[in-house]
Amino acid sequence: MLLYRTYHAQRSVVRPRGAALGLGTGQPKLIDYLSRCGPCSQKQLADYFEIDPAAVCRMLDALEKGGFVTRGVDRNDRRTGTVCLTEKGSRTAAAWQQAAEDVEQQMLAGFTPEEQQQFAEFFRRAYRNLRPDGKFGMNPDDGAAETREKE
Numbered sequence: 001m002l003l004y005r006t007y008h009a010q011r012s013v014v015r016p017r018g019a020a021l022g023l024g025t026g027q028p029k030l031i032d033y034l035s036r037c038g039p040c041s042q043k044q045l046a047d048y049f050e051i052d053p054a055a056v057c058r059m060l061d062a063l064e065k066g067g068f069v070t071r072g073v074d075r076n077d078r079r080t081g082t083v084c085l086t087e088k089g090s091r092t093a094a095a096w097q098q099a100a101e102d103v104e105q106q107m108l109a110g111f112t113p114e115e116q117q118q119f120a121e122f123f124r125r126a127y128r129n130l131r132p133d134g135k136f137g138m139n140p141d142d143g144a145a146e147t148r149e150k151e
Contacts, residue, residue: 010107017099021092022066026051026059028096031068031085035093039084041074068092 018028030045042060046053060083063069068089074080085093108116 010103013103013106014100017103018096021095021099022068023092023096024059024062026055027063027068028100030056030059030063031089031093032096032100034069034083034085035090035097039082041080041082043080045083063089 014028015025018024021028023031029049033045033048034040042053042056045060046056049056060069060071064071066088067086070084070086072082072084074082108119111119
């Protein structure tokens with residue numbers, strides 16, 4: 001119950017910051033991923049975030065309409081679509097990353113650096129314990145990046 005309540009408290013601080021940047025629910029994580037990892041397919045986004053591809057499609061439709069992303073065809077596989085950040089999307093991703101860092105500092109106020117590392121490791125282990133395959137994720141940067149994924 002404490003984890004659930006913490007998640008909702010964190011979300012009530014984070015969502016208005018995303019809205020101020022023109023981002024809707026779930027969209028900040030997509031532009032953050034694209035900023036960190038570069039262009040990718042919708043399937044990669046859905047797989048990484050473990051969400052329905054149709055939900056990713058809807059979020060990307062709104063991001064594209066807002067001028068944050070563009071969609072194109074993968075040069076190596078014309079059957080696969082590629083999602084890229086626009087200049088506006090890159091600026092927004094940088095602003096989002098700063099907002100997420102601010103919230104993280106607020107959330108972890110009073111924690112020593114060692115406690116912060118331990119806290120992150122506990123979440124990584126809990127996540128791995130809940131995964132059927134025991135893996136953390138698809139991106140080698142996961143170990144450091146998940147603490148910034150606030151949405």
